[in-house]
């Protein structure tokens with residue numbers, strides 16, 4: 001059976017996911033497209049999915065009889081309503097991060113999915129599918145002894161002008177928030193943010209870089225440098241210090257060169273290249289589960305816990321240097 005997918009939001013990532021479904025992955029085809037700007041959907045239709053129907057409204061795409069499953073790739077603030085509509089229609093739904101822009105919104109999705117009694121939502125936290133993070137998790141679980149500290153960095157070369165201080169949490173650090181919960185099998189109890197001096201490449205509404213310190217329920221302290229104007233490349237670093245040893249996230253594969261009296265390897269500059277294989281694997285996983293009428297991978301609960309943690313981190317930005325407590329509500333049995 002070929003899973004018939006509808007894609008809502010045909011901007012950068014909606015286009016890229018349509019390409020991978022149409023040209024890379026097995027078992028699915030894009031039969032419907034929708035975007036707030038219909039020309040954007042029609043452009044993706046022309047380039048990648050000539051057989052797809054273009055809908056002016058995402059709600060109509062979700063309701064369409066020939067759409068088996070939905071990808072929500074629109075602007076973050078629109079995710080909640082579309083995911084709730086997909087759950088109401090009983091259709092599996094892959095939602096790009098964030099699941100919702102508020103913790104309350106993400107909780108409404110959790111409650112709707114729990115009320116329906118089965119998993120229908122996968123959140124696009126693709127790092128869990130990255131071969132390097134999978135190997136790191138295995139090393140932490142079997143080799144390093146119990147983790148004590150994590151040192152991490154999330155560096156982007158530049159960001160657009162409209163990127164402001166809280167986005168370093170909601171848009172960027174949200175990946176670390178999810179992947180460290182998964183890596184350590186632990187939840188957060190507090191967040192603190194400190195700001196070094198702002199770099200010259202930034203602007204008045206963006207304090208960059210910043211350092212976020214998360215503490216987990218088991219007492220692991222995670223420090224992450226978020227530096228989104230680092231200039232030199234797209235660089236994701238992570239080192240876990242355990243009782244018996246240290247495990248480090250591998251660098252992306254790169255040819256090592258001996259040239260002009262120096263030893264060189266290139267550093268990637270675009271997040272799409274850094275995680276290209278993980279996007280493929282996460283969506284193939286979605287196709288497999290959705291073909292069986294359900295969902296797998298990162299859950300609505302993970303999306304909700306990420307939103308709760310984001311809120312605490314933004315509060316921590318606003319009260320620079322102060323630890324903000326994070327409460328962990330009881331996890332519903334559906335996400336055990």
Ligand SMILES: NC(=O)c1ccc[n+]([C@@H]2O[C@H](COP(=O)([O-])OP(=O)(O)OC[C@H]3O[C@@H](n4cnc5c(N)ncnc54)[C@H](O)[C@@H]3O)[C@@H](O)[C@H]2O)c1
Pocket residue numbers: 008009010011012013014034035036037040058073074075076078096097098124125126171
């Ligand atoms: N997992 C990742 O690494 C990753 C990477 C990039 C983006 N994202 C997420 O994907 C989402 C989209 O990001 P993007 O970079 O493609 O942004 P984008 O701005 O390129 O595309 C967003 C699209 O959504 C459309 N849109 C806006 N409101 C809409 C509505 N109500 N209904 C339908 N369409 C609507 C816009 O017209 C636009 O075409 C964001 O939530 C972003 O955080 C995730």
Ligand SMILES: O[C@H]1[C@H](O)[C@@H](O)[C@H](O)[C@@H](O)[C@H]1O
Pocket residue numbers: 156171172175228271
């Ligand atoms: O939307 C992007 C994307 O999620 C990248 O993975 C992240 O590195 C960027 O900071 C963010 O702006």
